[in-house]
Amino acid sequence: MTFTLRAPADIRTQISTHGADWLTKYGDLWKTQAARLKERFGEKIEEVRFPVDYPTDVPVVYVQKDAIVEVLRFARSESGFEYGFLADITATDELNEQSDWRFEVVYNLLSPTSFARIRFKVRVPENVEVPTAIDVWPGANWAEREVWDMFGVRFAGHPNLRRILMDERWEGHPLRKDYPLRGYQVFTEPTEIHPEAME
Amino acid sequence: MSKDGSASFLTTRLDALINWGRKNSLWPLPYGTSCCGIEMMATLAADYDMARFGAEAIRFSPRQADMLIVAGIINLKMAPILKTVYDQMAEPKWVVSMGACASSGGIFNVYSVLQGIDTMIPVDVYVPGCPPAPEGLMHAVMRLQEMVQKGETHSQRRIALRGEAKKAIETSLGARAAQAPKELQQ
Amino acid sequence: MENVEKNYPSGISIERPAPGFRDSHDPDDLWDDSRVYINIGPTHPAMHGALRMAAKLNGETIEGSYCEFGYTHRAKEKLGENRTYHNFIVYTDRLNYCSALMNNVGYALAVEKLMGIDVPERCVWLRMICCELARVTDHLICVGINAVDLGAFSFFLYGFHQREEAYTLIEKLCGARLTTSYSRIGGMMQDAPDGFEKELKAWVNRTRKVIDEMDELLTTNKIWRNRTVGVSTFDKNMCLQYSFTGPNARAAGLDIDLRRDQPYLFYKNVEFDVPVARNGDVYDRYLVRIAEIRQSLNILAQCADKMKKGPIWSEDKRVRIPDKDVVYNTMEGMIYHFKFFMEGFAVPAGEAYTAIEATNGEMGFYIVSKGTPNSHRMRIRGPSVWHYQGLTPMVKGEKIADLVAALGSINIIAGELDR
Numbered sequence: 130m131t132f133t134l135r136a137p138a139d140i141r142t143q144i145s146t147h148g149a150d151w152l153t154k155y156g157d158l159w160k161t162q163a164a165r166l167k168e169r170f171g172e173k174i175e176e177v178r179f180p181v182d183y184p185t186d187v188p189v190v191y192v193q194k195d196a197i198v199e200v201l202r203f204a205r206s207e208s209g210f211e212y213g214f215l216a217d218i219t220a221t222d223e224l225n226e227q228s229d230w231r232f233e234v235v236y237n238l239l240s241p242t243s244f245a246r247i248r249f250k251v252r253v254p255e256n257v258e259v260p261t262a263i264d265v266w267p268g269a270n271w272a273e274r275e276v277w278d279m280f281g282v283r284f285a286g287h288p289n290l291r292r293i294l295m296d297e298r299w300e301g302h303p304l305r306k307d308y309p310l311r312g313y314q315v316f317t318e319p320t321e322i323h324p325e326a327m328e
Numbered sequence: 329m330s331k332d333g334s335a336s337f338l339t340t341r342l343d344a345l346i347n348w349g350r351k352n353s354l355w356p357l358p359y360g361t362s363c364c365g366i367e368m369m370a371t372l373a374a375d376y377d378m379a380r381f382g383a384e385a386i387r388f389s390p391r392q393a394d395m396l397i398v399a400g401i402i403n404l405k406m407a408p409i410l411k412t413v414y415d416q417m418a419e420p421k422w423v424v425s426m427g428a429c430a431s432s433g434g435i436f437n438v439y440s441v442l443q444g445i446d447t448m449i450p451v452d453v454y455v456p457g458c459p460p461a462p463e464g465l466m467h468a469v470m471r472l473q474e475m476v477q478k479g480e481t482h483s484q485r486r487i488a489l490r491g492e493a494k495k496a497i498e499t500s501l502g503a504r505a506a507q508a509p510k511e512l513q514q
Numbered sequence: 515m516e517n518v519e520k521n522y523p524s525g526i527s528i529e530r531p532a533p534g535f536r537d538s539h540d541p542d543d544l545w546d547d548s549r550v551y552i553n554i555g556p557t558h559p560a561m562h563g564a565l566r567m568a569a570k571l572n573g574e575t576i577e578g579s580y581c582e583f584g585y586t587h588r589a590k591e592k593l594g595e596n597r598t599y600h601n602f603i604v605y606t607d608r609l610n611y612c613s614a615l616m617n618n619v620g621y622a623l624a625v626e627k628l629m630g631i632d633v634p635e636r637c638v639w640l641r642m643i644c645c646e647l648a649r650v651t652d653h654l655i656c657v658g659i660n661a662v663d664l665g666a667f668s669f670f671l672y673g674f675h676q677r678e679e680a681y682t683l684i685e686k687l688c689g690a691r692l693t694t695s696y697s698r699i700g701g702m703m704q705d706a707p708d709g710f711e712k713e714l715k716a717w718v719n720r721t722r723k724v725i726d727e728m729d730e731l732l733t734t735n736k737i738w739r740n741r742t743v744g745v746s747t748f749d750k751n752m753c754l755q756y757s758f759t760g761p762n763a764r765a766a767g768l769d770i771d772l773r774r775d776q777p778y779l780f781y782k783n784v785e786f787d788v789p790v791a792r793n794g795d796v797y798d799r800y801l802v803r804i805a806e807i808r809q810s811l812n813i814l815a816q817c818a819d820k821m822k823k824g825p826i827w828s829e830d831k832r833v834r835i836p837d838k839d840v841v842y843n844t845m846e847g848m849i850y851h852f853k854f855f856m857e858g859f860a861v862p863a864g865e866a867y868t869a870i871e872a873t874n875g876e877m878g879f880y881i882v883s884k885g886t887p888n889s890h891r892m893r894i895r896g897p898s899v900w901h902y903q904g905l906t907p908m909v910k911g912e913k914i915a916d917l918v919a920a921l922g923s924i925n926i927i928a929g930e931l932d933r
Contacts, residue, residue, distance in 0.1 A: 184864025186627060214770070215757050216869065221882055221891040237867050237880065237895075241754070241768070244775045246867065268756035271903045279591075294584035294932060295440065296405045303439055303592060310589075310596055312439045319408045320582075322553055322568045327578030328906050359557060361564040361586045362929050363611035363692055366655070373674040388559040406556065406564060406585040413557055429588075435604060438589035459692055 151187065152180055155245040159188045162210060162247070169203065170196060175252075187246045197236075197251050198260045204238060204247070205265055212238035212247055218262070218272035220280045224306040230254045232282050236262070258285035279304035289326055296320065343479070350394070351476040352382040354422070354469065357393035359410065361400035364427040364459040368399045371462040381469050390416040395472070397465075401429040403440045407448060414449045420483040422476065424468050425451045428458040450482040549577065554917075556585045562659065562921065563928030565902070574913045579906050587932040594892025598858025599625050599699060602892070607693035609894060610930040612655050613648030613873045615684065617930075618697035623778060624868035624879035625699045628861050631833065633701060636824040640702050642779050643714065643817050644687075645870070646810040650721065651680045652873035652925075653761075653803045653810075660800065660922035661732060664741050669732055676724045683717055686710060700833035702826045711818040718811045718818075725807055733801070742797035746908045746920035749794055756904040759897050760875025762924050765802045766794025772871035784816045796916075796923040832859045858887030874898055874925055896930030 163177045173196035178189040192200050204212045217237040224231060230252040238247050251259055261284040262269040273284045274293040281302035284290060291297060296316055301308055356378075360368050372378050372386065387393040390413045402410055414423070425445055428434030431454045433443035445451060452475060455468045475481050479488065550571045555561035564585035570578040590605045597605070606621040607614040619641045626633065633641075658673035681691045686707055688696040696703050732738050748758070753768045763770060771788040773781040789805035791798035827834055835854060840847035863885040869878040875897030882891040901924045908924075909917050 184628075184862060186866040186868075189865075213754055216876060217867070217878060217880060217893065217895045219880060219891075219893045219895075235880070235893075237878070239869075239876075241770055248867065266755055266757065268900055268903060271899060275899075293582075294587045296584075303589065308439070310438055310592060313404065314439075315404055315407075317408055317411075319412065322551055323580070324551055324568075324570065326580045327568070327570050328580060328910070363608055365563065366611060367692060369655075370674065370678065373678075374671045375675055375678045388557070401586045401588055403585065403587055405587065409556060409585075436588045436593070438592060440587045440589050461691060 151245075155187075155243070156180075158243065158245055159247070163188060163190070165209065166190060166200070166203075170200060173200070185248070187248055189248045189250055191250050191252065194251050194253055194257070194259055197234075197249065198262060198265060200249065201236065201238075201262055201265045204249070210240070211242050212240045212245075214239040214241050215262075215266040215268060215272075216246070218269055218276060220276045220282055220304075222280060222304065222306045228252075232280055234259055234276065234282060253282060255281075256283075258283045260285050261287040263287065278302065281305065291323075291326070344477075347477050347479060347484075350420070351473040353385070354381070354383040354395040354472065354476075355385045355387050355393045356383050356395045356397050357387055357390055357413070357417070359396060359398045359400075359413065361402065361406065362429070364399035364430070367459045367462055368397060368426065368465060371465045376462040376466065378466065378469065381466070381473065383469055390414075391418065393417060394420065395422045395424065395469075397424045397426055398430045398445055399426040399459075401436065402442045402445050404442055405440070407442045407445075410445065411448055420481065420487060422453075422472055422481050422483060423449060423451045424453045424455065424465075424472060426455045426465060426468070427460055428456065431456070434458055452481045452483075552914075556582075562926055563931075565921075565926060565928065565931075567905075567917070569909075569914070569917070571914060574915070576909050576912055576914055576917065579909060581902055581905055583902065583928070583931050585932065586928045590933045591892050591894060594889055594894075596888065598887045599861055599889065600855065600858055602889075603698065604693070604695050607695055608929050609896060609933065610652070610872060610874065610877070610898075610927045611692060612927055613652040614692060614694045615644035615696055616648035616652075616870070616872055617877065618695060619644050619779075620868065620870040620872065620877050621879055622697040622699050623870065624866065624881055625861065626828075627866045627868050628864055628881055628883055629699075629830070629832070630862075631700050631828050631830045633828045634825045636705075636821060637702055637826040637828075638779050639817050639821040640687075640706060640826065641697060642781070642784075643706075643814060643821075644696060645779070646813045646817070647680060647684065649810045649873045650807050650814075651677050653807045656873075656922075656925040657728075657800055657803050660796075660919070660925075661738070663918045663922040664738070666732060666735075666738065669728060672724060672728050672731070676721050679717055679720065683710075683714060686713070698833075698835060700828035700830055701835075705826050711821060714818045715815055718815050722808070722811055725804065725811070729804055733804070739797065741916075742800065742919060742923075743795060744793070745796045745916045746912055746923070747793060747795045748904060748908050752904070752907065753794070756907070757900040758875065758904060759900070760871065760873065761802045761806060762799055762901055763875065764789065765791045765798040767792050772869060772876060776869075778870060780820075783820070784813050786810075786813050796919045799923040860885055860887050861889070869895070872897060874901065874927065874930070877930070894930070894933050896927075896933060898926045898928075898931040902926050902931055 167174050173193045175191040175193060178185060180186060204210045216239045220232050220234045222232060232253050234251045236249040253259055259282060261273055271293060273287055274290060276282050277290050278292045278294050279302055292299060297320055298316055299314055358368055370376060378384050396414060425431045429436060430445050433441050453468045453472050455464045457464050552571060553568050555566040556564040566582040568580055569576050593605055594602050603618060606617040609617045654673040654677050658670035661669040684694060685691060688694045688703055748766055750767045753763045753766045759770060767790060769790050774788055786809045789802050791802050836847050836851050841851040861883040863883055865882040867878055867880040869876045877897060878895035880893035881889050884890045909920050
């Protein structure tokens with residue numbers, strides 16, 4: 130038995146995919162898709178990270194903030210892409226990174242035809258709005274509300290950007306790295322009904 | 329009990345009879361929010377069958393129930409609602425705090441979780457476990473029955489104290505009235 | 515009409531609105547301002563767990579609504595950033611607490627994917643048993659409670675009895691009934707006891723009979739059909755737009771099942787069908803769930819046949835929890851044990867989104883690691899969030915009584931909804 134706990138820092142394990150080796154299955158597809166995205170959107174695609182060079186399971190496409198809706202719509206309906214299924218929208222807080230942006234908004238997509246996955250990311254500084262993806266998927270509504278609630282990233286054009294998990298009188302955004310784990314806020318009255326929010 | 333006994337004697341026996349009736353017809357208000365709610369359902373279902381303790385008449389209206397089973401997490405968004413529900417229940421009322429989350433916050437010592445419902449409402453029986461097995465909840469119900477019979481629950485003590493206070497006020501008023509001038513007494 | 519009116523006994527007059535009365539008003543509105551705003555939940559019996567819905571009613575018809583949740587928010591994502599990878603296993607139990615075994619497996623797969631760990635064969639079979647056992651119990655509770663909401667109480671009792679028997683099996687595996695914490699990263703907590711396969715098969719056979727009985731009880735029941743057929747339909751296109759997955763999507767014909775399409779574990783090595791329905795109403799969701807229980811039972815029987823004796827822990831030393839005799843009898847083992855649980859093991863930097871086909875649909879763990887024992891971001895994609903979001907368009911124009919049926923049929927679990 131060895132007693133070293135920490136793995137060497139330079140370990141870059143090949144991400145194993147449990148039965149389905151995605152890289153052999155979708156590697157060529159992802160390459161052509163990345164090339165087409167770069168061709169179509171040019172500089173609006175900031176960076177593409179592939180599984181072999183970077184420790185990720187699927188390609189990560191960094192998109193400029195203003196082009197994200199266009200890119201998502203392209204990826205949803207263009208033949209050869211067909212990422213018609215929005216698996217998730219979330220964000221990460223990169224507070225301690227020395228960079229001029231703070232949040233990464235993450236879009237995880239799945240293709241219902243080829244069952245490939247892909248990930249789009251948008252880097253934004255604090256207090257900068259990201260365009261909403263509701264026009265592409267109506268289901269993006271709550272996921273974006275949750276990102277606003279938890280991280281404080283606003284979505285431009287969102288019809289109903291209210292808090293979703295926390296109480297609407299809550300101050301601060303709990304999943305930010307500078308929010309304390311035990312930052313309680315107590316309210317003594319239940320919330321009211323919002324007739325204007327009804328759909 | 330007073331020294332001559334008769335009236336007080338009857339009252340005490342009536343209390344015992346009423347408490348006996350109360351303990352065998354606990355009407356639960358299941359406040360199941362998460363995992364413990366599933367185990368509470370298991371307790372109410374056929375295999376464990378809470379009807380054996382006279383506690384199967386589930387009422388979702390707080391006006392009709394007298395045993396509030398808080399099964400599961402109460403967070404800070406839910407806390408005012410639980411308080412409202414508790415306040416709406418008619419006296420006497422009993423509270424069972426089922427599971428670690430409701431009793432103390434459990435493993436969730438975080439920004440959104442109320443650290444125990446007893447910071448807000450009085451709790452009669454705590455059930456440990458995450459979630460407690462149905463046997464645990466049944467034990468809690470049996471324990472609550474004992475407490476109800478003896479009049480040890482928060483609610484009954486509160487009522488008794490209120491009665492004593494009223495009596496004390498009345499007697500003190502009576503004593504003062506006896507000291508008053510005779511013209512005023514008539 | 516005039517004859518009828520003349521035949522009324524004297525003293526009763528039928529007041530008719532003057533011609534043109536309706537023109538100045540909303541045609542749907544029988545009286546002025548008959549819209550009512552109501553609040554349902556979060557402690558309403560029809561709102562499972564702690565959900566809240568506010569609806570605008572015109573008579574009995576829902577004209578608009580919105581849903582609210584977060585009443586059981588327990589900050590599991592924040593805890594994921596503050597606990598070590600091993601310590602987070604207990605929190606995954608409380609996601610979808612009806613199928614805790616499966617959440618453990620999904621989480622273990624996600625971390626193993628980041629670390630590049632492969633687990634031995636027996637461990638994979640055990641995990642498949644976990645997944646399918648959890649699926650059966652979860653579907654039993656879902657259809658049971660849906661039936662209770664619509665008044666069929668004995669159906670629920672059948673299901674819950676079978677669930678209790680499954681609990682006995684789960685207790686034999688890991689000692690707990692509901693919150694199991696059975697999977698570990700790189701292995702399982704312990705091996706299944708001797709003779710478990712036999713007991714599992716016996717349970718499968720008993721459950722098959724019970725499912726047949728339940729099927730007979732409800733599927734052709736006239737009242738049940740009247741309450742559910744054609745109620746709160748959600749078609750395939752809407753399912754895709756609102757990211758529906760699992761039985762709810764398959765009931766509408768959206769044929770995605772990650773077990774078949776992106777096989778993880780050993781789902782390639784077992785035979786099963788993916789039941790798909792067309793209409794996407796409450797009845798179809800019920801049918802799909804019942805059919806899935808049967809398929810899961812088939813998978814369980816195959817797993818019990820194919821499972822061989824063998825090791826259950828991966829060879830990787832980073833994640834191996836030291837054996838208890840080493841811990842109790844050697845100094846180094848004790849230190850290692852302490853460091854393992856207090857300090858945790860580092861996961862190499864990287865990010866991965868791992869999804870499994872949970873009982874309600876795609877349960878995903880998006881973990882970003884920076885090479886420390888705590889994750890940088892622990893995102894949990896609970897399928898219930900997306901299903902609950904679809905409830906508003908689903909019940910628009912339906913009767914308020916059908917809201918209960920719709921909500922029960924999409925099986926919202928508060929644990930994975932609020933996280």
